[in-house]
Amino acid sequence: MVELEQLQDAGRQRIELTGYELVQMPRQGRAAAWTWRMTAANYAAWQERLRTVIRHHDEPGIQQFLHSLRRTPPFAESRRQAFELGRLAQAEWQRSQRGPCPYDGLYVGWFGRFQAAKVLPVSARGRCKQGRDLRLMD
Template sequence: MTLPFPSLYPHKTDAMRKLQNLVARGHARWTGGQIEPRKLPALCLKFADRYGIERPAQQRWRAKAQGEASAHLVLWPGELYQEQKRVHWWLVVSPGGGLVVELEQLQDAGRQRIALTGYELVQMPRQGRPAAWTWRMTAANYAAWQERLRTVIRHYDEPGIRQSLHSLRRTPPFAESRRQAFELGRLAQAEWQRSQRGPCPYDGLYVGWFGRFQAAKTFPVSAKGRHKTPDR
């Protein structure tokens, strides 16, 4: 029997959204790492054979009824500018037993957070509603942003200011990370008024939002370990 290969998410935010949705639906145990592209097909085949990562929904429901955990594999090929190419992978697992629980060192996403390029997946309280999973900047990333904005504004580094605001506008558009981006935008305006003694001349910050039914772009894993990333 030929086992199907999972797909990769070329866009980081799509991979983040997939992880968020899976964890929110109960796949809150996980393990992960990075792997060379040439070794990825073997990893996918191993996980498909052992844990059924590509099983259809009907088979997953049957397994769930028998107390067996369900596993999904999420893949992201990394940033385009990285010299040493590595594919980031996460294996997320639902409640239940089975080989994946016996063979993998699974962690609780609520205690050992899934993190990616300065962002972490967390469960945030909501007034009058159940807590929700979302992505936010790590404390270190947020502090680095504060220092970066203060430095370029205090030194009146106009190219640095424009580049910083451009990068901030590209913050992954999740509820908590958007809130942090707007908070940093207000910090930048306040720092300008304090150090430059005048109204901030730069446009207000805007960070987009995910469309509820916006489909993610994916491309297949090659059996030979080679894949062509579509334009990002």
């Protein structure tokens, strides 16, 4: 495989994909971890989009912004940035609309620890609405 491609160490090279970059972030009391975060340009674009939809009171735009923000890649640093944008949205709403923000409860999923697949006993298997058996892959 090495003959086909010149491999390089990812730690010495910047890797960017669709507005996100792979970085190694320090963690308190633990070793640094690799994670993805928004690039500075992507984060600035999110901020500008946020300000525009809230200042123009664009209801469909606000809903789309929050929908997209909830689908941020669920890595530690990108989640932190998404929650930061959520707090910025609430602050911008309170500043420009002069009232409490009606959009609460931003949730961004996360990748947890890997868990081995479990096999359920036959009695725990349910039935579909159409009456067909649900078969779990073993």
